[in-house]
Amino acid sequence: MIATFDVIDIRKDFPILNQTIHGKPLVYFDNAATTQKPLSVIEALSQYYMEFNANIHRGIHTLAERATAEYEATRDKAKDFINAAQREEIVFTRGTTEGINLVAQTYGRQNLKAGDEVIISGMEHHSNIVPWQMICEEKGAILRVIPINEQGDLLMDEYEKLLSEKTKIVAVVYVSNSLGTINPVKEIITKAHQYGAKVLIDGAQASAHLDIDVQDLDADFYVFSSHKVYGPTGVGVLYGKRELLDAMPPYQGGGEMIREVSFGKTTYNDLPYKFEAGTPNIADTVAFKAALDYVTTIGKSVIGEYEHELLTYATESLQSIDGLQIIGQAKEKISVISYVLEGIHHQDIGIMLDNDGIAVRTGHHCTQPLMDRFCILGTSRASFAMYNTKEEIDRLVQGLYKIKKKLG
Amino acid sequence: MTINEIQDEIIDEFSLFDDWEGKYDYIIDIGKKLPPLDSQYKTEENIIKGCQSRVWLHAEMQDDKVMFLGESDAVIVKGLIGLLIRVLSGHSPEEIAKADLYFIDRIGMAQHLAQTRANGLFAMLKQMKLYALAYSTMSN
Ligand SMILES: Cc1ncc(COP(=O)(O)O)c(C=O)c1O
Numbered sequence: 001m002i003a004t005f006d007v008i009d010i011r012k013d014f015p016i017l018n019q020t021i022h023g024k025p026l027v028y029f030d031n032a033a034t035t036q037k038p039l040s041v042i043e044a045l046s047q048y049y050m051e052f053n054a055n056i057h058r059g060i061h062t063l064a065e066r067a068t069a070e071y072e073a074t075r076d077k078a079k080d081f082i083n084a085a086q087r088e089e090i091v092f093t094r095g096t097t098e099g100i101n102l103v104a105q106t107y108g109r110q111n112l113k114a115g116d117e118v119i120i121s122g123m124e125h126h127s128n129i130v131p132w133q134m135i136c137e138e139k140g141a142i143l144r145v146i147p148i149n150e151q152g153d154l155l156m157d158e159y160e161k162l163l164s165e166k167t168k169i170v171a172v173v174y175v176s177n178s179l180g181t182i183n184p185v186k187e188i189i190t191k192a193h194q195y196g197a198k199v200l201i202d203g204a205q206a207s208a209h210l211d212i213d214v215q216d217l218d219a220d221f222y223v224f225s226s227h228k229v230y231g232p233t234g235v236g237v238l239y240g241k242r243e244l245l246d247a248m249p250p251y252q253g254g255g256e257m258i259r260e261v262s263f264g265k266t267t268y269n270d271l272p273y274k275f276e277a278g279t280p281n282i283a284d285t286v287a288f289k290a291a292l293d294y295v296t297t298i299g300k301s302v303i304g305e306y307e308h309e310l311l312t313y314a315t316e317s318l319q320s321i322d323g324l325q326i327i328g329q330a331k332e333k334i335s336v337i338s339y340v341l342e343g344i345h346h347q348d349i350g351i352m353l354d355n356d357g358i359a360v361r362t363g364h365h366c367t368q369p370l371m372d373r374f375c376i377l378g379t380s381r382a383s384f385a386m387y388n389t390k391e392e393i394d395r396l397v398q399g400l401y402k403i404k405k406k407l408g
Numbered sequence: 409m410t411i412n413e414i415q416d417e418i419i420d421e422f423s424l425f426d427d428w429e430g431k432y433d434y435i436i437d438i439g440k441k442l443p444p445l446d447s448q449y450k451t452e453e454n455i456i457k458g459c460q461s462r463v464w465l466h467a468e469m470q471d472d473k474v475m476f477l478g479e480s481d482a483v484i485v486k487g488l489i490g491l492l493i494r495v496l497s498g499h500s501p502e503e504i505a506k507a508d509l510y511f512i513d514r515i516g517m518a519q520h521l522a523q524t525r526a527n528g529l530f531a532m533l534k535q536m537k538l539y540a541l542a543y544s545t546m547s548n
Contacts, residue, residue, distance in 0.1 A: 022428060022520075345482035347460045352484075355428050363460050377481075378460070406436060407483055 005302050011387050013038040013294075024357030027392040032177050032205060032336050032383035033361055034227045038294050041231060044287040056282055057256060057273075071282055074289040075272070078237050081292050082203075082222060083213040086242055088271040092285055095236035096204040097127040099223030100171070102238055102275065103200055104131040106248040107221075108169065111198075114140030117166045119197075121146040121154055121183070122373055123176040126366045128202045132171060146172070148373065152179040152328040160191060167197040174206035178365040178381065179328030180311075180336030182210070186217050193218065198244065204228055208385070209307060209334045211300045214239050230385075231291030232284035238275070245271050252277040303386045307335040310384045314393045321400055323408065327379050335384035338365075341400065344407045346380045349400070352407075353380075356399045358392075411503055414495050415511035422515040431515070432484065439487030445479035456535050459528025461485050467539040473498050474540055478532070488529050496536055504540035509533065 011017055014036045019026050028036060048070070054063035056071050075090045084090060093099045108131075112118070118132050122145050136143045144167075146159045154172075163170075170192040174185050189199045200221035203212060207224040214222045219239070226235040240248075250257055250268055254277035259267040268274045295303070314337055318324055323342035341349060350362035363378040364371045371378060382396060409417070425431045449466040456463040461482035468475050476497040478489040495511065496504050512518055512529070 345461050347482040348484050350460075352432065355432060377462075406433065 005298070005306055005386075007306070007387065007389055010298075011389075013040070014387050015039060015042075017387060021357040021359075022355050027356075027358040027388075027395055029382040029384065029388065029392070029396065030359045030361050031208075031385035031388075032228070032365075032381065034233065035208060035230045035385050036387070037230055037232065037291070040290040040294055041287050044290040045232060045283055048283045048286045053283070055279055067282060067286070070286045070289070071280075074285050074292075077289045077292045081212065081296065082207075082224075082237070082239055083215055084239050085215055089239055089242050089245065091238040091240065091245070091272045091275040092280055093223070093236040093238050094234055094281070095225040095227070096125075096202060096223045097131075097236075099221075099236055099238035100128055100200065100202065101131045102251045103221050103223075103240070104135045106251050107198070107244065108132070108135040109139070110247075110249060112136070112139040112141045112168055115166060116141040116168045117144050117162075117164070118142070119144045119146060119159070119162050119167055119170045119172075119192075121172045122148045123152070123154070123179060123181065123367060123370050124171075124173055125177055125202065125204065126368070127204075128171055128173060128200075129369070132169075141168070142166075145369075148181075148370075152176065152181045152330045154181075154183055154188075156184065156187070159188065163191060163195050163197070165195060167192065167195050169200065170197050171200040171202065173202040173204075175203075175209070175334050175336075176328070176367075176370075177205045177336065177383075178338055178367045178370055178379070179330060180333040180338070180383075181328060181330035182206070182332035182334060185219070189218050189220075205334065205336070208295065209300070209304055211304075220244055226284065226288040226291060229291055230294055231288040234281045235284045235288050242271065245275070250274050250277070254278045256280075298386070306386060307384055310388055310390065310393065311335040311337070313390050314382065314384070314396070317393060317397045318400070321397065321404065323404065324400070327374055327376070336381060337383070338379040338381045340376060340379050341404060341408070344403065346378045348407055349380045349403055352403045353396070353399050356395070356402075358396055358399055360396075411495055411499055411507045415509070415514075418491065418495070418511050419514045428516070428520055431520075435487030435491070436483050437487070438490040439480075439483040439485070442479065442486050442490040442493075445477055449477060450479070456528060456531050459485065459531060461528070463489065463528055463532060465489070465532060465535050465539075467536070467543075469543055472500055474501055474504055474543055476536060476539075485528060489532060492532055492536060496540075501540040501542075501544035505537055505544055507537075 016036050052063050052066040054067040056068040078090050079087045144162045147155050175182050192199045198220040201219045203224040208229040222239040227233040257277040259269050325340050327338040346362040360380050360382050362380040450464050454464045461480050463480045465478045476493045480486045
């Protein structure tokens with residue numbers, strides 16, 4: 001860990017931030033969609049292609065061995081990053097979405113039967129809704145939804161009422177991408193386990209901000225994406241408890257996931273390779289390690305503290321704008337603020353802010369059922385990362401005042 | 409005026425602004441002045457898909473000319489509808505179908521607004537052309 005956190009130094013590590021958009025310095029507040037990448041990640045990517053590009057696992061030549069070693073080093077790093085017990089429990093995927101689909105199509109298909117129940121929450125991303133709808137429909141299982149209150153907190157007593165012997169899988173988001181709510185996932189897991197249900201945690205938004213300890217949580221599955229943790233796109237992690245992964249059928253067939261193939265019978269490879277069919281995304285996986293190193297070197301607690309400061313500052317500043325309503329006022333939040341401005345469409349806000357060089361996200365944020373819950377079509381959302389500053393938040397506030405004047 | 413004469417007029421008007429702030433103000437102004445669409449036309453089938461805001465477009469024939477009416481719940485998009493209506497409404501189906509809308513590029517919209525498909529500019533334009541095509545095949 002470094003002793004002092006200086007955002008000026010941090011910003012130097014992110015070359016993309018140093019540019020103007022429509023003549024104004026870029027303010028990047030779309031970090032919940034994807035974070036920018038530090039130089040070390042960009043360099044790791046180019047170093048891979050400049051120095052040791054080769055296909056992994058099968059080669060005996062030097063480049064193949066180096067590529068394999070670096071690819072597997074990311075697995076070790078990812079294991080530490082979420083404090084998994086064993087490296088075999090780390091499966092590389094394309095991202096959160098693929099991880100959830102993998103679990104639904106393997107564990108879900110194997111274990112769900114007609115009348116069983118899967119519980120999700122009212123603030124899930126479409127990625128943690130649709131895969132469950134698909135497998136539930138196929139199996140005749142029932143999807144149940146934990147409701148949320150006006151603040152954006154899960155109603156835990158309603159959750160307990162939903163749990164029963166029929167509950168086979170609980171899949172909930174750790175941190176909501178639309179509201180910023182940090183859900184009490186440890187408690188959710190403990191309660192589900194009392195009924196013998198397995199729990200998948202969607203860690204897409206949590207992993208860059210909170211210390212993750214899958215053993216302490218006792219999560220059965222935990223999924224996240226590299227690109228939201230300062231790493232490249234196209235890589236993600238599925239953590240699964242070993243005994244579960246061992247018992248699950250493979251997801252896709254092909255090279256790498258097999259031990260022996262004959263036309264009569266194929267035997268599958270050991271974990272984690274059983275779930276990594278075909279040539280994986282080697283380059284991005286290798287560079288993903290640089291991202292995880294970057295975050296751990298600075299320290300999540302240091303990052304979290306700074307981001308919380310930004311959240312508090314932004315919440316106070318935005319609330320001072322007349323007619324602005326923050327959607328999502330949960331007790332525990334990460335640095336995401338969704339808001340609506342009375343009488344002004346979020347699309348107009350997005351276009352006008354972009355003209356001021358400010359990147360926010362507008363729309364339903366892939367959480368349409370959640371928008372329905374709040375009776376809105378969408379919000380505009382500012383989400384902060386460690387390289388953002390209070391001055392940037394001031395610019396957002398000024399931008400919104402201007403929009404209000406013009407459109408209000 | 410022909411479609412191209414109207415386009416040239418719009419290009420002239422936009423040339424008065426040296427930055428997009430001004431252009432947006434102008435588009436917003438058009439949006440605010442666009443008469444609201446009668447609620448009987450705000451139907452599901454008049455909604456244009458592919459926009460982040462809701463956009464309704466209605467077309468009808470009046471004396472061989474296609475008349476367009478439209479609205480959106482977002483102001484900038486309403487301004488864009490207003491511009492497209494000003495250019496295309498009141499012309500024959502054939503003229504509309506073969507019109508080359510160069511003003512979009514010339515006022516700088518292609519680099520600015522049109523980049524994000526989400527604003528639905530092209531979806532609107534496509535729908536207007538489809539109406540015109542439908543009317544021209546009907547009359548032939
Ligand atoms: C909470 C949540 N879950 C899942 C996803 C999907 O992640 P990916 O697109 O990387 O698969 C996202 C991304 O926006 C998210 O915010």
